[in-house]
Amino acid sequence: MCLLILLRFMVNSYFLFYLLFELVFLIMLFYLFQFGVKLDREISAYYIFFFTLSLSLPLLVYIIISIESIKSTRFFRVGGWMGYWWLVIFLVFLVKVPIFGLHMWLPKAHVEASLSGSILLSGVLLKVGFYGIIRFLTLNKLFISSWSGYIITLGWGRALLVGAICLRQVDIKAIVAYSSIVHMGIAISRTLSNSSTSYEGSLYMCYAHGLRSPMMFYIVYIFYNRFNTRRMLLLKGGNSTHPLITFTCFLVILSSLGVPPLLSFFSEFITNIGVIMTNHSFVFISVILFFVSGVYMIYFFVYFSHGNTILTGIKSVHSPDLTVIYFMFFYMMFLLFILSNFSWTWHMQLVELNKLVFDSKVYNPDFNLFHWVIEIVSLFQQQQRYYPRDHNFQDWIYRLHIISIPRFHFNGLPVMYPPCFFLHSDLYHLLHTKHFELPPFHLHSYDIHLVNVFNGAVW
Amino acid sequence: MVLSDNFIALIVGWDGLGLISFCLVIFYENSQSLRSGILTVLTNRLGDSLFLCSIYYFLSIGGYSTNYINTINTIFVFIIVAGRITKRAQIPFCSWLPAAIAAPTPVSSLVHSSTLVTAGVYLMTRYNYLFFGHTWTFMVFGLLTMIISGFSAFLETDLKKLVAISTLRQLGIITFSLAAGLWKLTLFHIMLHSFFKSIMFLSAGRLILSILGNQDFRHSPIMLNRKLPIILIVIRILCLSGFPFTLGFYSKDLILCRLNRTLSILTTLMFLLGCVATVSYRYRYLSLVVSLSLIKNALLKEENRYLFYISSLLLFFICLQLGPMMNQLIPNPIIIIRIMDLFIGVIVIFASFLFIKFFPSGKARHSVNSGLLFMDWLRKGGISRLVGSFKNFKSERTWLELSGELQSLTDILKKSIFSIELNSLKVVIMALPSIVLFLT
Numbered sequence: 018m019c020l021l022i023l024l025r026f027m028v029n030s031y032f033l034f035y036l037l038f039e040l041v042f043l044i045m046l047f048y049l050f051q052f053g054v055k056l057d058r059e060i061s062a063y064y065i066f067f068f069t070l071s072l073s074l075p076l077l078v079y080i081i082i083s084i085e086s087i088k089s090t091r092f093f094r095v096g097g098w099m100g101y102w103w104l105v106i107f108l109v110f111l112v113k114v115p116i117f118g119l120h121m122w123l124p125k126a127h128v129e130a131s132l133s134g135s136i137l138l139s140g141v142l143l144k145v146g147f148y149g150i151i152r153f154l155t156l157n158k159l160f161i162s163s164w165s166g167y168i169i170t171l172g173w174g175r176a177l178l179v180g181a182i183c184l185r186q187v188d189i190k191a192i193v194a195y196s197s198i199v200h201m202g203i204a205i206s207r208t209l210s211n212s213s214t215s216y217e218g219s220l221y222m223c224y225a226h227g228l229r230s231p232m233m234f235y236i237v238y239i240f241y242n243r244f245n246t247r248r249m250l251l252l253k254g255g256n257s258t259h260p261l262i263t264f265t266c267f268l269v270i271l272s273s274l275g276v277p278p279l280l281s282f283f284s285e286f287i288t289n290i291g292v293i294m295t296n297h298s299f300v301f302i303s304v305i306l307f308f309v310s311g312v313y314m315i316y317f318f319v320y321f322s323h324g325n326t327i328l329t330g331i332k333s334v335h336s337p338d339l340t341v342i343y344f345m346f347f348y349m350m351f352l353l354f355i356l357s358n359f360s361w362t363w364h365m366q367l368v369e370l371n372k373l374v375f376d377s378k379v380y381n382p383d384f385n386l387f388h389w390v391i392e393i394v395s396l397f398q399q400q401q402r403y404y405p406r407d408h409n410f411q412d413w414i415y416r417l418h419i420i421s422i423p424r425f426h427f428n429g430l431p432v433m434y435p436p437c438f439f440l441h442s443d444l445y446h447l448l449h450t451k452h453f454e455l456p457p458f459h460l461h462s463y464d465i466h467l468v469n470v471f472n473g474a475v476w
Numbered sequence: 477m478v479l480s481d482n483f484i485a486l487i488v489g490w491d492g493l494g495l496i497s498f499c500l501v502i503f504y505e506n507s508q509s510l511r512s513g514i515l516t517v518l519t520n521r522l523g524d525s526l527f528l529c530s531i532y533y534f535l536s537i538g539g540y541s542t543n544y545i546n547t548i549n550t551i552f553v554f555i556i557v558a559g560r561i562t563k564r565a566q567i568p569f570c571s572w573l574p575a576a577i578a579a580p581t582p583v584s585s586l587v588h589s590s591t592l593v594t595a596g597v598y599l600m601t602r603y604n605y606l607f608f609g610h611t612w613t614f615m616v617f618g619l620l621t622m623i624i625s626g627f628s629a630f631l632e633t634d635l636k637k638l639v640a641i642s643t644l645r646q647l648g649i650i651t652f653s654l655a656a657g658l659w660k661l662t663l664f665h666i667m668l669h670s671f672f673k674s675i676m677f678l679s680a681g682r683l684i685l686s687i688l689g690n691q692d693f694r695h696s697p698i699m700l701n702r703k704l705p706i707i708l709i710v711i712r713i714l715c716l717s718g719f720p721f722t723l724g725f726y727s728k729d730l731i732l733c734r735l736n737r738t739l740s741i742l743t744t745l746m747f748l749l750g751c752v753a754t755v756s757y758r759y760r761y762l763s764l765v766v767s768l769s770l771i772k773n774a775l776l777k778e779e780n781r782y783l784f785y786i787s788s789l790l791l792f793f794i795c796l797q798l799g800p801m802m803n804q805l806i807p808n809p810i811i812i813i814r815i816m817d818l819f820i821g822v823i824v825i826f827a828s829f830l831f832i833k834f835f836p837s838g839k840a841r842h843s844v845n846s847g848l849l850f851m852d853w854l855r856k857g858g859i860s861r862l863v864g865s866f867k868n869f870k871s872e873r874t875w876l877e878l879s880g881e882l883q884s885l886t887d888i889l890k891k892s893i894f895s896i897e898l899n900s901l902k903v904v905i906m907a908l909p910s911i912v913l914f915l916t
Contacts, residue, residue, distance in 0.1 A: 300555075323505055
């Protein structure tokens with residue numbers, strides 16, 4: 018299975034991509050049938066099948082169409098005008114990641130799956146869907162740029178709804194599953210939000226989620242082993258019976274809450290910077306989301322940690338289990354902690370390098386690697402640099418289209434782009450807009466040393 | 477948090493304070509402490525999210541270094557003020573602070589006097605210049621907190637909760653003086669306030685321990701060997717009232733003197749009303765503590781007695797003697813007391829005696845004393861009601877399982893192999909357009 022996933026990252030053609038994509042989920046089906054215990058796993062397997070596998074058929078149809086039209090399935094050859102195919106193709110991946118609306122298979126699968134199955138599902142398979150979105154994002158940039166507002170708002174709305182659903186769960190494993198839906202929903206909505214910063218941050222967010230949610234599933238598994246139940250009403254008194262495991266769980270939940278020195282905080286922070294640069298009104302929604310995700314996580318933790326234990330038949334804690342827990346826990350937290358530092362320093366160094374090259378005195382995280390490409394190309398073409406920095410309107414437009422292709426209309430029709438979408442289209446953008454003057458020195462410079470001091474303090 | 481000079485490092489302290497206080501409040505495993513712990517952590521979470529919001533705003537206007545901010549938008553003043561007043565427990569979010577006394581007493585002395593509540597105050601004093609045109613936003617909160625907490629302190633019978641509410645009232649004064657522009661004095665006052673608040677908590681904890689956990693201070697006896705807590709309480713009340721040459725005198729009298737000159741008549745009257753409530757609750761407290769009957773208590777083994785003596789006597793010394801030295805900390809310690817100010821003080825004391833004398837007793841009193849007047853809505857099951865409202869939230873079932881089609885599908889599959897293809901195709905065909913619709 019891991020080999021298949023690895024292959025999937027190496028593959029160069031859409032057809033193989035599709036095949037490996039579906040094979041992974043078939044193996045997941047096998048996992049469910051093989052290692053599950055209850056009879057309900059049948060229904061959950063049907064859910065997986067009909068939600069994920071059947072909805073991915075349009076992708077196959079599109080691949081066949083592209084074979085007929087341009088005689089190739091290479092990643093960089095397919096593209097151009099897709100019509101409204103992009104909606105259907107996104108559906109394929111949005112089911113896998115799941116977003117609210119197509120998520121019903123995920124909690125069912127998690128509840129029925131064994132420990133290994135749910136760890137694989139949350140840690141790896143959701144990111145497989147995410148990878149597909151990133152792959153197809155390059156094709157659909159044209160459409161995403163015009164639809165991003167809707168996508169973002171729907172994404173937030175969905176995440177809020179799932180947060181509300183989390184509050185009425187009785188199964189602790191289902192809560193963890195729904196929380197992963199919330200986080201992945203946030204990650205998707207920010208990937209599609211037209212800002213390179215939030216794109217970068219959502220990758221970090223996926224990584225943090227891939228480390229965090231297996232830990233939570235493992236802790237849920239431990240409690241299930243000890244108490245023989247996963248009901249919130251029966252699981253009580255974790256603090257008094259298993260203090261160390263509950264403490265571990267608290268630390269993992271800190272990561273899920275987005276507490277500062279961990280990666281989950283920095284990912285959320287970086288994504289929010291990018292989203293807010295496109296539109297200020299998203300500040301309020303992000304605040305509400307941050308609050309709601311905190312509410313259900315605290316609800317989750319408090320229910321089984323506090324109170325008196327109702328159950329009598331508690332098994333004793335085996336020492337090998339504890340070693341596994343602590344090994345895993347410290348490893349994961351270490352990773353989360355270190356990567357948080359790295360993510361922020363990488364981000365800041367990128368910004369700093371951009372400041373050096375672009376002579377910009379302003380903290381603008383939307384100068385990114387992509388702009389280096391533009392810079393180099395413009396050097397070759399003896400062009401003046403592209404600096405649209407009119408404060409109110411032009412800057413806003415610039416930020417909106419920062420990684421996407423702006424739509425140009427020629428006689429009322431959208432221009433056909435050449436298949437090599439990424440460089441060419443932005444060169445197109447470069448060539449067809451006016452050149453602006455360099456920005457005036459008007460705001461305070463950001464001092465990189467502060468971040469280094471902070472990292473040093475943390476270390 | 478204080479040492480950091482960028483917002484990223486600052487939020488580590490800001491967020492960590494709330495979570496650590498949550499862990500401390502839920503130290504005892506009972507429903508009371510759990511409820512107050514959840515209230516504390518959710519209010520602080522709200523504060524954290526609003527704080528993050530303000531950081532995003534600062535980022536969008538330039539950078540996240542804390543030192544270079546100089547402009548601010550009107551809308552974001554509200555956000556920032558709202559974020560700060562959650563942590564410092566001003567009026568809409570004040571219910572967590574009296575609830576947080578469910579923590580062990582040393583912890584609550586730490587939380588209430590010096591760490592958590594002063595985090596918000598610190599940031600407000602640091603960025604006081606940002607709110608130059610918008611001070612009314614938090615002046616209102618400060619005044620309301622001061623008055624309401626003063627009145628509810630007058631009616632409170634729980635010893636620890638009374639101290640917490642008096643902290644609230646202090647924070648109201650601090651906010652108010654910040655809004656009036658006296659940020660240096662406010663900072664000074666916070667520093668002094670932590671001393672006499674912690675001495676208060678120590679002595680209150682000692683008294684509670686001596687009455688075996690009964691926190692109703694109408695029952696609190698004076699033991700013959702428990703004179704020290706009483707003395708400490710008296711000293712602390714003198715400090716709070718700003719008795720000359722104690723610790724409270726140097727900051728509080730200055731604040732009061734300055735306030736009366738700068739404010740309008742309405743705000744001054746409101747402020748004096750708050751003062752009346754405060755003075756009356758203090759004298760009630762003093763009279764109750766001092767004039768109680770002497771009841772011999774059960775023998776109590778005193779562990780850590782000397783630790784208590786050492787710490788409390790140190791604080792006692794600070795409260796009595798260190799005032800003049802602390803006074804050197806502010807650059808311009810000029811005390812100009814007009815006769816008018818003294819006159820106002822006399823009026824306040826007289827009004828508070830009238831207030832004590834003519835305040836309704838019996839049932840009316842109990843009806844008013846419903847826990848911080850009306851600000852207790854969040855504590856009395858407000859959160860659980862909010863969560864319970866989601867129980868009717870069934871949209872997930874109704875429109876995502878496609879009216880039970882997938883459930884019926886499994887039954888059909890069990891019945892016959894023959895109908896598999898047909899029915900599944902039907903379902904898929906029916907499902908696709910509806911899902912597309914929901915997506916868009």
